[in-house]
Amino acid sequence: MSLSDLYSLQELDLVRAEKQQALDEVRAEIGDESDLQRARQRLAQLDARHSRQEALRREAQRLTDDIETREGAVQNRLYSGAVTNPRELEAIQEEQALLSRQKAEAEDTLLEHMVAAEELQDALTRTQEAVTVLDERRIQRLPHLRQQEQALSAEVDALDQRRAGMLPQIPPQMLSTYETLRVSRGGQSVSKIEQSRGMDICGVCRVALPRSDTEKLRSGDSLVLCNNCRRILYME
Numbered sequence: 415m416s417l418s419d420l421y422s423l424q425e426l427d428l429v430r431a432e433k434q435q436a437l438d439e440v441r442a443e444i445g446d447e448s449d450l451q452r453a454r455q456r457l458a459q460l461d462a463r464h465s466r467q468e469a470l471r472r473e474a475q476r477l478t479d480d481i482e483t484r485e486g487a488v489q490n491r492l493y494s495g496a497v498t499n500p501r502e503l504e505a506i507q508e509e510q511a512l513l514s515r516q517k518a519e520a521e522d523t524l525l526e527h528m529v530a531a532e533e534l535q536d537a538l539t540r541t542q543e544a545v546t547v548l549d550e551r552r553i554q555r556l557p558h559l560r561q562q563e564q565a566l567s568a569e570v571d572a573l574d575q576r577r578a579g580m581l582p583q584i585p586p587q588m589l590s591t592y593e594t595l596r597v598s599r600g601g602q603s604v605s606k607i608e609q610s611r612g613m614d615i616c617g618v619c620r621v622a623l624p625r626s627d628t629e630k631l632r633s634g635d636s637l638v639l640c641n642n643c644r645r646i647l648y649m650e
């Protein structure tokens with residue numbers, strides 16, 4: 415076993431982590447209907463409000479029609495000539511004036527409800543169109559996402575198989591150290607030594623390495639950690 419096997423394992427693990435992240439994102443998008451659900455919820459709320467407003471409009475229309483009917487009956491009595499008693503005529507005129515005021519108020523209320531109902535209907539139509547667009551967009555995108563999911567899942571499985579074949583080549587203690595560092599070092603346990611201005615430096619943290627560390631690496635396969643970032647050092 416050489417440290418190159420451990421470095422190769424890390425290279426594979428980094429690729430696998432990238433593929434797994436992409437797979438997780440695709441699956442999250444497949445399961446994410448939040449935009450559509452919010453639009454549908456908004457549509458349901460608008461529909462309920464519109465129904466209530468329509469009920470108010472119909473009631474206002476009924477009240478206006480009722481007042482008009484009563485006003486017409488009063489006018490018929492007033493102008494038919496059948497009533498000649500001055501006091502009775504005065505009472506009918508007062509009733510007509512009252513009904514006229516009530517009618518004006520009822521018509522104002524009816525107009526308010528009609529305008530509100532129309533505005534809600536417009537909002538309802540726009541929201542329904544938005545729901546339709548979101549739904550169609552999702553239907554069109556899902557097949558592509560499913561294909562991505564299938565391809566990425568196959569890649570991850572293949573990488574897992576390759577990884578399983580590599581593990582027996584690495585001593586258990588060394589593998590344990592690698593796995594521990596992989597968790598604590600953001601998925602990168604091994605740092606490849608690089609050259610900078612004639613000095614050996616850690617490829618991750620870019621700190622210059624003591625000559626004793628590089629000499630230890632050249633002497634065998636024992637693990638040497640960077641004094642700064644505590645990753646396993648690897649030299650080609």
